Amino acid sequence: MIFGKKKPKPTTDGPALNAEGVEIPTLEIKTLGIPKDELQGLSIAARQLPGYPIAIVLLANAITSRADRILVDYSAQGAVARYRIDGNWETLPPMDRPTGDAALVVLKKVLGLNPAERKVKQEAKFATNFKDTDWVISFMSAGVQTGERVLVQIDTKKPTLKTLNDLGMREAMQVTFKELMNGHKGIVLISAPAGQGLPTTWRVGLENTDKYVRDFVSLENKAEAEAEIINVTQNLYEPGVGDGPDTVFEKMLLKQPDVLVLPSLISSYIAERTIDQITKNDKHAVTRMVATDSVDAIIKLISTYRTEAKDIVKVLSGVLNQRLIRRLCDKCKQPFQPTPQLLQKLGIPAGRVQKLFQPTIPPPPEQRVDAKGNPIEIEICKKCNGRGYHGRMAIFELLIIDDPMRQTIFKSSGNPDAIRQFAKQRGHLGFQEEGILACALGETSLQEVQKMMAAK
Numbered sequence: 473m474i475f476g477k478k479k480p481k482p483t484t485d486g487p488a489l490n491a492e493g494v495e496i497p498t499l500e501i502k503t504l505g506i507p508k509d510e511l512q513g514l515s516i517a518a519r520q521l522p523g524y525p526i527a528i529v530l531l532a533n534a535i536t537s538r539a540d541r542i543l544v545d546y547s548a549q550g551a552v553a554r555y556r557i558d559g560n561w562e563t564l565p566p567m568d569r570p571t572g573d574a575a576l577v578v579l580k581k582v583l584g585l586n587p588a589e590r591k592v593k594q595e596a597k598f599a600t601n602f603k604d605t606d607w608v609i610s611f612m613s614a615g616v617q618t619g620e621r622v623l624v625q626i627d628t629k630k631p632t633l634k635t636l637n638d639l640g641m642r643e644a645m646q647v648t649f650k651e652l653m654n655g656h657k658g659i660v661l662i663s664a665p666a667g668q669g670l671p672t673t674w675r676v677g678l679e680n681t682d683k684y685v686r687d688f689v690s691l692e693n694k695a696e697a698e699a700e701i702i703n704v705t706q707n708l709y710e711p712g713v714g715d716g717p718d719t720v721f722e723k724m725l726l727k728q729p730d731v732l733v734l735p736s737l738i739s740s741y742i743a744e745r746t747i748d749q750i751t752k753n754d755k756h757a758v759t760r761m762v763a764t765d766s767v768d769a770i771i772k773l774i775s776t777y778r779t780e781a782k783d784i785v786k787v788l789s790g791v792l793n794q795r796l797i798r799r800l801c802d803k804c805k806q807p808f809q810p811t812p813q814l815l816q817k818l819g820i821p822a823g824r825v826q827k828l829f830q831p832t833i834p835p836p837p838e839q840r841v842d843a844k845g846n847p848i849e850i851e852i853c854k855k856c857n858g859r860g861y862h863g864r865m866a867i868f869e870l871l872i873i874d875d876p877m878r879q880t881i882f883k884s885s886g887n888p889d890a891i892r893q894f895a896k897q898r899g900h901l902g903f904q905e906e907g908i909l910a911c912a913l914g915e916t917s918l919q920e921v922q923k924m925m926a927a928k
């Protein structure tokens with residue numbers, strides 16, 4: 473069944489039917505930035521096109537399977553669509569070129585783009601309501617060497633992740649992290665590798681602070697600024713237009729804020745002034761960095777601000793880093809008793825963990841046969857659709873910076889291994905240890921932790 477179990481809500485003119493009389497899911501494309509009457513005309517015209525059902529089913533199925541990206545590659549051979557689900561790309565059965573082209577014509581038409589243009593980059597955004605959720609979907613098409621590539625990005629209109637729990641942070645770490653964020657006279661550094669959910673953790677981290685009793689203010693580049701966070705007053709600057717960041721920063725300080733939220737320290741001047749505010753005026757600061765782990769984040773921060781490095785380390789109080797991992801589907805995950813050898817290999821003391829879990833992955837359809845070649849019925853989990861995983865979480869590494877750690881950073885002269893070794897000696901848990909903890913809690917599998925550790 474391609475349209476999912478839920479029957480689409482009937483619209484005023486009844487659900488659309490394609491040539492075979494099959495019901496097309498009700499997914500209305502409301503192109504953003506186009507006047508309403510013009511949009512209506514485009515929408516009606518698009519519905520008449522032969523590719524309409526294919527385009528709508530492609531979008532609807534993506535949302536139903538929780539994909540956050542659709543990638544379609546057009547080549548001489550045909551069109552291949554992929555869905556990204558929980559960070560994994562899944563390839564759909566290939567379409568022949570006319571079918572793929574027909575779907576693309578519909579999307580370009582309804583988005584007010586030029587269907588005949590297959591080379592120059594075209595972009596548009598649209599809103600839709602589907603499965604009782606508001607979505608904002610970005611469309612991009614551009615010519616590539618082999619033909620044309622289409623990328624569709626699917627986001628919920630409102631953020632769905634709200635608490636540190638939602639992100640997967642274990643409870644004891646939540647307590648420590650909140651203490652850091654709500655602390656005084658320090659800098660908290662939030663970091664993650666590229667594409668590993670840093671903006672989400674930044675937002676959720678800030679949303680879960682005591683910003684109702686203290687004044688939080690942010691300084692952000694207008695071009696890179698993210699959605700405003702309630703009770704964090706945004707101060708924007710635009711390079712080359714009006715006041716520069718240094719001036720906006722000084723104006724911001726006049727209001728005597730308590731916590732400086734700086735997605736980047738921007739300049740030596742701002743780094744120096746921030747440290748000044750922390751040491752002399754009891755202010756607190758939060759900043760962030762793209763980095764592979766906490767130690768890498770420290771090295772990057774101090775090598776970006778060499779002159780201020782020593783003073784930054786003096787006030788740095790903690791560094792958070794994260795990597796994304798798939799959550800086991802709680803409907804079909806299977807417990808198993810780990811052997812003593814496995815526990816030893818994982819560094820888990822004997823008797824501590826009675827069971828670990830693994831995903832249920834059904835054999836591919838061609839293998840669902842008995843010894844005589846007769847097909848056998850295999851029940852596929854309805855929640856995860858046989859993927860064994862449902863949703864993602866972050867594995868966090870939280871490094872506390874105290875005086876002995878500061879001394880080590882000073883002495884390391886930028887050598888990350890010396891810092892990592894010292895942290896390990898003191899019992900700091902890195903990604904591997906945190907990942908195994910998540911396995912022991914039944915949240916993910918050893919295979920996922922292995923994959924996370926092997927990723928560059």
Ligand SMILES: [Zn+2]
Nearest residue numbers: 801804853856
């Ligand atoms: Zn399942």
